[in-house]
Amino acid sequence: MKFAKFILCSLGAVVFSLSAFAQQDKPLNIFLPKPHTDVGKPFMQVLQERKTTREFGPRIINEQTMGEIxxxxxxxxxPNGKRTIPTSRDSQDLDVYVLQQGGAYRYNPINHSLELVNPSILTYAAAKQEFVKQADAVLVYVSSNPEREVGGMHAGSAYQNVALYAANVGMNNVVLRMIDMDTLHKELHLPDNEYILAAQALGWPVKK
Ligand SMILES: Cc1cc2nc3c(=O)[nH]c(=O)nc-3n(C[C@H](O)[C@H](O)[C@H](O)COP(=O)(O)O)c2cc1C
Known part of the structure; x- marks a missing residue:
């Protein structure tokens, strides 16, 4: 009898740990690989190829590429901690969130890592246009700059850098203002002083 009880308890413990594991399948932190800065097309060619393409294939964006984006x-x-984009008074107040099938993450530039903010799939809030549903990732640009026009300038620098990176590697991208900003603000747990400026859908072309 004691033995049967022991077996039942052990089985219960295994089932409990498996279900706990299933709920925690989204990593809280993803440490991204260092970007490769010594490869790429000639800069003038990158400018030539920068464009909006509203079409995405099924290929997944890997961690190396996401880290570089x-x-x-x-x-x-x-080494002084400054960024790939200039910011007014070096405020460094633009945050980037990534929406993917794996959930919503905030990019931490200091650790070059992603931090889970919501395990739900939030791409629906960015997908007011049908093509966005095919994108592998959607970036969301969030600012806390008290001057919204300055926040907008920072976001513009960032999405242009990403668009140029996309042209460099042959990835498709679309800057988006047609998104559900209120839902995203709530689901990303943003405080009142932070606001969303734009999003950017990203994915590989259909044939690549
Ligand atoms: C601030 C901003 C907001 C945009 N919003 C959207 C959008 O919500 N949906 C969309 O399909 N394209 C959007 N675009 C993409 C523009 O339509 C696109 O850049 C424009 O048609 C010029 O095309 P090109 O980028 O290929 O030069 C946006 C672009 C910018 C800069």
Missing amino acids: LWAAVGINR
């Missing part, structure tokens, strides 16, 4: 957006590019 985010580093291009707001990464640290010098």
